[in-house]
Amino acid sequence: MINLTFPDGAERSFAEGTTGFDIAKGISPSLAKRTVAMALDGVTTDLADPIERDARIEFVTRDDPRALELIRHDCAHVLAEAVQELFPGTQVTIGPVIENGFYYDFARNEPFTPEDLPKIEAKMREIIARDKPFTKDIWSRDKAKEVFREKGEAYKVELVDAIPEGQSLKIYHQGDWFDLCRGPHMTSTGKIGNAFKLMKVAGAYWRGDSNNAMLTRIYGTAWRNQEDLDHYLHQLEEAEKRDHRRLGREMDLFHFQEEGPGVVFWHPKGWSLFQSLIAYMRRRLAADYAEVNAPQVLDKSLWETSGHWGWYKENMFKVQSAGDETEDERVFALKPMNCPGHVQIFKHGLKSYRDLPMRLAEFGAVHRYEPSGALHGLMRVRGFTQDDAHIFCTEEQMAEECLKINDLILSTYADFGFEEIVVKLSTRPEKRVGSDEVWDHAEAVMSRVLEEIAARSGGRIKTDILPGEGAFYGPKFEYTLRDAIGREWQCGTTQVDFNLPERFGAFYVDADGTKKPPVMIHRAICGSMERFTGILIEHFAGHFPLWLAPSQVVVATITSDADAYAEDVVATLKAAGLRAEKDLRNEKITYKVREHSLAKVPVLLVVGRKEAAERTVSIRRLGSPNQTSMTLDEALADLLREARPPDLSR
């Protein structure tokens, strides 16, 4: 006998091997009908599984949040069956549940096209309507391999081989179709319902390895009901509206063109935004850092010394004279990183331990030859500006410096409204330089710092460890922030480096007169300023806070009678340091309101005969249909207060 505890606390005994379905039916036939799976001690399993031990039991109905994952997983199976029914000879591989849906990877000589999706979707609905029960078999390894080999499913054979000895091979059937799968599944295909949609086809490498064959992946989304599906699709539309590439065009911030793949043409408004960010960062650095500027183009030999020519060459732009090359055959490279340049600055002249920590910052423009398929608007470019800094310090100062950087990073993010931050510690990778003792020490220090970071935040900052993800020269912290619509972006980074200073023979003279290589800490807060600008565009959906808005105020006239006054207002605002423009065009005020609202200008000052006579303005703020009237002086004071950057308002 086994004892099962029910959600209400009741405990009952059953014969060993009783299935979840039997128990549900025993309670009520309607419960059995509604139940799609069960959870034993919190682990979701097939309802038809015999229960062999004491456990807490819960019945998972289709409305249960836990059913969603099952719906998606079942949907993936149905997708695979539909594809094999419509396209015989297609091999199945894997089909997991992902955020918001699922996918399935297929191997087929001719890849699927978007036009195939409606057909496949229709077939899926047909299979769901058949409502065949999901049933499970346990097969021996040999049988599984034999059956799949006979079916021509080479990838499944490979998957069977990869499953560790002693682990059972579960085969799930739905009608005549079956698949190797770890499960669990619902009771029948009919439970999936109709709230799903195939979204896109894409290429994907077998097992995520670019050396392997390219498979065709079909992505789908699935939900418990039509409302949830509609809501999700609506969310996608909303996300598209705030896409920085779209807003960049609509708000006239920047553009790209064919001749410059991955490099940005910043327009006046976009550059204003970019410069507001730089100005902000500069103010934040003023207290502790010295700003420098290292050359764009440096001899190959320097990159050989730094090691970049060895392990980063594929990503570097080589530069040579375009004229008479016999005159100067030297090979140069456009800098992909600022660190070697900063080491040269550190090296110049003798440094004492008294000079440490030495913090060199640069808004360094770097160029990296990113793979063509990786380029994506401002988010992934080939030429960008890092808010970079390198801190040269002693080993003893390392922890303190990391914490200082942490404070700077977190307060910066907070100023932009990013409060949900995860700090991840990446530890030693397989391929690395330096002795294990050095790594042991560095990782120990970093772990302590990570704990301190979590403690200081009072638990607000989440931390994580990524084993093996560190840079080859040292462990690193990665700062991930979450934007207004829940997406995560890795921006800041702090990396300790025991390697580069030595490669360049950089040292400082210690108190005892000996020469020692400094520890170098690489650190960025925004990371790429271009990318960070892109993140802000999407985070704010173009509705920037006043201090960042490229065009803060537009003064619009109602009739030409107010022109002179409007000019006066704009001059006053500009003199006070606001970014103000005038709109004296011979258009109706409704037209102007609409236009500037679409351009996402935060503040619109409307002036007519009345305002001109009284020296007032009518203020209309973006997103609000209301207006308030006040004197120009009052409005100016309000706007100035509001336009003050957060670091200057503290």
Added chain:
RNA sequence: GCCGGUUUAGCUCAGCUGGUAGAGCACCUGAUUUGUAAUCAGGGGGUCGGGGGUUCGAAUCCCUCAACCGGCACCA
């Protein structure tokens, strides 16, 4: 880099099975002097992504290159 898709006016897009381009918005001109999300009328604008080919004839079919989009891989 790999797989698939896309590329027509400044923007969004139409253009069927080949007969050498069209809409809306934007722009320009004129009229209108207007009170908080589109005033009316007229006009200009495209070597249909580049190159090559098939054809009497190509935006349309084929090849090729490029950029972009969606994924994958990459992301020091």
